[in-house]
Amino acid sequence: MLDRGLWREIFQSINMNRTRSLLSGFTVAFAILLFTILFGIANGLNNTFAEAFSDDANNSIFIQSGTTTKANKGFQAGRQIQFKNKDFDYIKEEYGDNVQYITSRLHLNVDAIFRNEKSTYPVRAVHPDHQFLENTIIKDGRYINQLDIENKTKVVVIGRLVEQDLFLKTTALGKYISLNGLQYKIVGVFRDDGGDNEERIIYMPISTAQRVYGNNDYIDQINLTYNPEMNYNKAIAFSNNLTKDLKDRFDVASSDQRAIRVRNLANESKTVNQMTFGLGVIIIVIGFGTLIAGIVGVSNIMIFIVKERTKEIGIRKALGASPKSIISLILLEAILITAIAGWIGLLIGMGVLEFIGPSLEDYFIKDPSVSTTLVIAATLTLIVAGGIAGYLPAKKASQIKPIVALRDD
Amino acid sequence: MLNIKKLHKSYPIGDSSLHVLKGIDLTVEDGEMVAIMGSSGSGKSTLLNIIGMLDEADEGEYILDGVPIKNLTEKKAAIYRNKFLGFIFQSFNLINYKNALDNVALPLYYQGMKRQERQELALFHLGKVGLEPWAHHLPNELSGGQKQRVAIARALAANPKLLLADEPTGALDTKTSHEIMDFIQHLNDEGKTILIVTHEEDIAQMCKRIVRLKDGLIMEDEKVEQVRASQYVG
Numbered sequence: 001m002l003d004r005g006l007w008r009e010i011f012q013s014i015n016m017n018r019t020r021s022l023l024s025g026f027t028v029a030f031a032i033l034l035f036t037i038l039f040g041i042a043n044g045l046n047n048t049f050a051e052a053f054s055d056d057a058n059n060s061i062f063i064q065s066g067t068t069t070k071a072n073k074g075f076q077a078g079r080q081i082q083f084k085n086k087d088f089d090y091i092k093e094e095y096g097d098n099v100q101y102i103t104s105r106l107h108l109n110v111d112a113i114f115r116n117e118k119s120t121y122p123v124r125a126v127h128p129d130h131q132f133l134e135n136t137i138i139k140d141g142r143y144i145n146q147l148d149i150e151n152k153t154k155v156v157v158i159g160r161l162v163e164q165d166l167f168l169k170t171t172a173l174g175k176y177i178s179l180n181g182l183q184y185k186i187v188g189v190f191r192d193d194g195g196d197n198e199e200r201i202i203y204m205p206i207s208t209a210q211r212v213y214g215n216n217d218y219i220d221q222i223n224l225t226y227n228p229e230m231n232y233n234k235a236i237a238f239s240n241n242l243t244k245d246l247k248d249r250f251d252v253a254s255s256d257q258r259a260i261r262v263r264n265l266a267n268e269s270k271t272v273n274q275m276t277f278g279l280g281v282i283i284i285v286i287g288f289g290t291l292i293a294g295i296v297g298v299s300n301i302m303i304f305i306v307k308e309r310t311k312e313i314g315i316r317k318a319l320g321a322s323p324k325s326i327i328s329l330i331l332l333e334a335i336l337i338t339a340i341a342g343w344i345g346l347l348i349g350m351g352v353l354e355f356i357g358p359s360l361e362d363y364f365i366k367d368p369s370v371s372t373t374l375v376i377a378a379t380l381t382l383i384v385a386g387g388i389a390g391y392l393p394a395k396k397a398s399q400i401k402p403i404v405a406l407r408d409d
Numbered sequence: 410m411l412n413i414k415k416l417h418k419s420y421p422i423g424d425s426s427l428h429v430l431k432g433i434d435l436t437v438e439d440g441e442m443v444a445i446m447g448s449s450g451s452g453k454s455t456l457l458n459i460i461g462m463l464d465e466a467d468e469g470e471y472i473l474d475g476v477p478i479k480n481l482t483e484k485k486a487a488i489y490r491n492k493f494l495g496f497i498f499q500s501f502n503l504i505n506y507k508n509a510l511d512n513v514a515l516p517l518y519y520q521g522m523k524r525q526e527r528q529e530l531a532l533f534h535l536g537k538v539g540l541e542p543w544a545h546h547l548p549n550e551l552s553g554g555q556k557q558r559v560a561i562a563r564a565l566a567a568n569p570k571l572l573l574a575d576e577p578t579g580a581l582d583t584k585t586s587h588e589i590m591d592f593i594q595h596l597n598d599e600g601k602t603i604l605i606v607t608h609e610e611d612i613a614q615m616c617k618r619i620v621r622l623k624d625g626l627i628m629e630d631e632k633v634e635q636v637r638a639s640q641y642v643g
Binding site: 016314319325398 | 458461463464483484487488490491492496498502503504506507511515516518519520524563567
């Protein structure tokens with residue numbers, strides 16, 4: 001079936017019927033081009049989603065306080081609720097089994113100076129666990145550790161862009177930086193995938209911040225992640241319990257929505273997961289749709305080609321061509337054209353994605369691309385599709401009666 | 410060479426059927442040159458198609474070179490056609506994207522001959538019809554007479570036992586027709602058995618035997634004095 005003579009016949013046929021070959025090739029190439037681009041864009045959307053929610057651990061729970069909106073237990077509405085270290089310790093004690101990581105947070109704004117460079121940055125005073133909650137990636141040095149908390153050391157971990165802003169092209173690690181006039185030693189530099197703002201932040205031990213900026217034990221916010229083995233329902237129950245508990249602790253009415261706010265990412269990640277799933281379904285539908293359209297297209301072209309070649313097939317049969325040799329001739333030509341055209345479409349599609357990819361980021365499409373596995377799979381699918389699409393017409397061609405084909409009209 | 414007995418063939422037309430061949434008996438010996446004549450609708454082309462295994466009879470016996478031709482699979486028919494028969498058509502039926510040489514070599518390709526060998530043999534046959542210099546020309550670069558000569562070379566390439574020609578001069582002018590008939594007569598002189606379907610009396614007179622068909626039956630079967638085409642060729 002694969003002898004050289006047959007291939008010679010096929011190449012001659014393709015080469016001598018260029019318009020026909022180009023036209024059929026164009027259809028396939030176009031289908032695959034569309035397939036690649038749509039798939040790439042869908043992938044890009046997916047990437048955007050994945051990235052938007054990869055910044056924070058998605059089993060996070062954020063607890064913040066505010067002012068009461070309802071009078072309760074003899075307290076008037078409008079009372080400010082303030083978390084303190086003992087509340088942090090309480091949650092840690094009470095819910096230890098259900099908590100994976102936990103940290104307090106205190107927010108400040110500081111003027112940072114290094115030599116002649118000066119700028120303002122937000123400071124987050126935190127516990128060591130914060131690193132895992134925020135998915136902070138240490139570039140140089142280390143993160144805040146337990147020893148810093150206990151000794152209230154004056155150390156900071158700065159973002160990559162803080163280093164870039166203040167230290168220009170030198171390294172910041174080990175140097176001292178002035179924050180509101182006080183000298184802090186830089187023990188680490190971090191990266192964060194959450195965007196530029198997340199890299200223009202300074203971390204310091206919470207105990208240090210409490211002593212230096214107010215000499216109290218106030219906390220702005222408590223963040224924690226629940227035990228990842230908990231399923232969605234358990235996670236929701238856990239945060240509901242926690243909310244109720246804290247409201248009781250601060251004598252807040254259970255219907256008060258502002259005094260104590262507990263935000264559970266399980267809710268949001270469920271939505272995101274559904275969205276990603278929906279997107280996946282769309283991708284598959286697009287993929288199959290385009291491929292089926294391509295197969296139908298190839299099939300139509302093959303039927304047309306067989307019709308156009310009816311006379312030739314009749315001649316070949318009169319000269320002693322077996323049905324099998326006719327099938328091979330038509331089928332292999334179809335497969336060859338499909339494979340080459342599909343491959344070209346794929347290359348163009350990938351080129352287009354590469355070319356327009358960066359400008360699509362404004363439209364929530366990040367890094368639109370198709371994977372190597374997909375490329376190989378698509379190419380193979382094409383060859384198989386060309387085979388399937390070509391087989392029936394080829395079979396039909398092999399059954400053409402020479403007298404019908406050779407009838408003069 | 411060829412033995413046909415009580416051959417019947419009908420074609421379905423709508424609900425009824427058209428009885429085209431109503432019992433043909435025909436025997437052709439080695440080396441004969443037979444013209445099959447008849448008006449259109451007489452069944453002459455159908456007879457030729459059945460002899461050429463392009464079509465199958467409904468009833469009757471057909472023996473070609475001692476081999477009964479019956480219930481052929483497509484594959485077997487292909488092999489027999491390739492081995493036993495050479496076709497010459499009114500409209501030449503060359504493959505238009507193949508040059509003269511490749512057209513002539515095609516039956517040899519289907520015999521499984523090696524490329525080198527079949528190119529040489531094809532060139533030899535092209536030489537025999539005087540078209541060696543045209544070997545690498547496409548059919549649309551050739552005149553009608555040249556095309557038919559390529560077709561004859563192709564029919565001869567596989568060295569068939571029987572040459573079947575369906576109105577071989579139907580698309581040619583008188584002068585070229587005579588040239589082609591001259592060729593065919595020479596082939597017959599060399600011993601090739603030839604069957605020609607025609608409706609032209611002068612072409613039929615250039616054969617050695619004329620079989621006249623009418624309404625699916627043989628009306629007349631006579632040996633004739635062959636008119637040589639060479640006398641018209643200047």
